Amino acid sequence: MTVRTRFAPSPTGYLHVGGARTALFNFLFARRHKGKFILRIEDTDAARSTDEATKAILDGMRWLGLDWDEGPFFQSAMYDEYRRRANDLLEARLAYRCFCTSEELAQRRDVAMKEGRAPMYDGRCRERKDSPDKPYAVRFKSPLTGSTAFKDEIKGEITFDNSTLEDLVILRSDATPTYNFCVVVDDALMGMTHVIRGDDHINNTPKQILIYKALGKPLPIFAHVPMILGADKTRLSKRHGATSVMAYKEMGLLPHALVNYLARLGWSSGDQEIFSIEELIEKFSLENVGKSSGVFNPEKLTWLNQHYIKSSPAKELVPLFLPFLKELGIDGAGDERNERIINTLKERAKTLKEMAFAAAFYYTDKVEYDKKAADKFLLPEAVPVFEALRLKLSGLKVFDAKSIETASIALLDEKAMKLGALAQPVRVALTGGTVSPGIFEMMEAMGQAKTIERIEQAEAFIRERL
RNA sequence: GGUCCUAUCGUCUAGAGGCCUAGGACGUGGCCCUCUCAAGGCCAAAACUCGGGUUCGAAUCCCGAUAGGAUCACCA
Numbered sequence: 032m033t034v035r036t037r038f039a040p041s042p043t044g045y046l047h048v049g050g051a052r053t054a055l056f057n058f059l060f061a062r063r064h065k066g067k068f069i070l071r072i073e074d075t076d077a078a079r080s081t082d083e084a085t086k087a088i089l090d091g092m093r094w095l096g097l098d099w100d101e102g103p104f105f106q107s108a109m110y111d112e113y114r115r116r117a118n119d120l121l122e123a124r125l126a127y128r129c130f131c132t133s134e135e136l137a138q139r140r141d142v143a144m145k146e147g148r149a150p151m152y153d154g155r156c157r158e159r160k161d162s163p164d165k166p167y168a169v170r171f172k173s174p175l176t177g178s179t180a181f182k183d184e185i186k187g188e189i190t191f192d193n194s195t196l197e198d199l200v201i202l203r204s205d206a207t208p209t210y211n212f213c214v215v216v217d218d219a220l221m222g223m224t225h226v227i228r229g230d231d232h233i234n235n236t237p238k239q240i241l242i243y244k245a246l247g248k249p250l251p252i253f254a255h256v257p258m259i260l261g262a263d264k265t266r267l268s269k270r271h272g273a274t275s276v277m278a279y280k281e282m283g284l285l286p287h288a289l290v291n292y293l294a295r296l297g298w299s300s301g302d303q304e305i306f307s308i309e310e311l312i313e314k315f316s317l318e319n320v321g322k323s324s325g326v327f328n329p330e331k332l333t334w335l336n337q338h339y340i341k342s343s344p345a346k347e348l349v350p351l352f353l354p355f356l357k358e359l360g361i362d363g364a365g366d367e368r369n370e371r372i373i374n375t376l377k378e379r380a381k382t383l384k385e386m387a388f389a390a391a392f393y394y395t396d397k398v399e400y401d402k403k404a405a406d407k408f409l410l411p412e413a414v415p416v417f418e419a420l421r422l423k424l425s426g427l428k429v430f431d432a433k434s435i436e437t438a439s440i441a442l443l444d445e446k447a448m449k450l451g452a453l454a455q456p457v458r459v460a461l462t463g464g465t466v467s468p469g470i471f472e473m474m475e476a477m478g479q480a481k482t483i484e485r486i487e488q489a490e491a492f493i494r495e496r497l
Numbered sequence: 498g499g500u501c502c503u504a505u506c507g508u509c510u511a512g513a514g515g516c517c518u519a520g521g522a523c524g525u526g527g528c529c530c531u532c533u534c535a536a537g538g539c540c541a542a543a544a545c546u547c548g549g550g551u552u553c554g555a556a557u558c559c560c561g562a563u564a565g566g567a568u569c570a571c572c573a
């Protein structure tokens with residue numbers, strides 16, 4: 032039997048990191064077993080579901096590279112099917128009509144809570160023979176005795192006493208189906224072999240198993256993935272910083288960095304930290320998913336991002352980098368220096384956004400000098416050095432880091448200077464500040480004409496200040 | 498409150514009864530390298546929640562306590 036997994040978000044907001052990890056695990060598991068990964072949108076809550084949310088989720092999935100093989104399917108398009116199945120259960124007396132109103136139910140719940148009892152539906156409509164001409168909901172008839180157990184692929188054997196399971200509503204009084212029913216009908220009809228989802232669904236599982244049985248459908252294998260927590264060990268939320276997948280895109284993260292991070296949050300393969308997507312697919316297994324919840328750690332994510340920026344060819348980084356440059360008002364598209372520029376910055380940028388920020392000086396016409404930097408390094412005694420350097424540089428036929436370095440060292444020898452005495456003033460002349468890539472590689476990336484022009488500008492600046 | 502799940506460095510984790518003086522990674526501190534900043538290299542501090550069993554032997558198995566978390570809708 033070919034493996035079929037699914038990711039089934041409800042379109043009530045953006046794709047958050049928890050959902051993304053669930054999607055990733057489903058994706059990896061399906062790919063690992065050469066199966067299918069299906070996307071299904073659970074939009075049975077008409078009031079809270081939006082098209083924007085659906086689009087945001089799809090965008091997030093695509094950005095992460097979690098390609099689905101079938102779907103997206105929408106539950107809202109399958110209402111007739113759910114109703115048909117609910118009626119089948121009604122006819123088979125595996126479900127019944129409940130005429131209690133929401134108000135009555137709420138009131139009984141309050142009383143139960145007050146008296147310290149479990150706020151469960153008391154089943155009073157279970158054996159009703161009359162059928163008043165009133166609106167009704169359809170309730171699933173849950174067994175009163177015995178227990179329901181399943182073997183979770185991650186958590187192991189889990190058992191529930193049926194007496195703790197209530198008769199849940201499967202069709203509301205407006206004839207719309209409810210979640211626990213839809214999931215089962217869909218997963219059964221779509222032939223899911225593995226249901227991999229957050230462990231907040233563990234408590235729903237026995238109810239769903241009972242419905243599978245009532246429907247006469249085979250059970251899938253269940254795997255409940257632990258939650259992702261914030262630094263204070265409570266459920267991850269906006270309080271803990273960005274939770275939206277796309278927010279990480281905007282911060283300048285590489286999608287694979289997030290994928291790698293998410294994969295390692297709750298899953299491991301020995302001591303390995305860095306995984307290509309192929310390795311993830313090859314090595315992923317449910318048995319290596321941990322049982323306990325994990326804290327989302329932005330620092331480690333950043334480290335991975337830095338790692339991938341560092342090790343990606345500049346060529347691949349260019350198209351990802353340009354939009355961030357654009358945000359700074361710089362259109363770098365088509366600049367043939369882009370790859371060289373990125374190469375000078377790759378090792379010192381944690382994010383693409385940071386990289387764009389650090390790269391801005393390469394593209395501007397004139398640098399603005401940082402006050403402190405200029406005061407310290409753009410001094411009169413630098414002028415003759417700048418002039419000499421300029422002369423050397425303009426004589427270079429090949430303007431690469433190596434030649435520039437050779438020429439510069441020669442100059443230092445002539446002037447009996449140390450490199451340190453040259454580097455900082457040049458750095459300020461070229462970038463306006465005191466922090467930058469190494470000056471030789473930087474000059475190469477900047478280009479001969481522009482480098483010389485900047486040194487001239489610095490000389491002019493110093494003269495003006497005299 | 499009922500039910501369910503979980504418990505190794507601050508964090509992510511390795512660990513499938515002796516290979517554990519508990520390993521790796523992020524972060525932190527120190528040193529080295531060095532034209533600034535990074536990157537890199539080396540070193541360091543840092544954990545088996547507690548209590549009972551089982552066993553010749555337990556981080557690993559069992560029970561209990563404690564602590565966290567999840568869930569209890571005509572939401573998904």
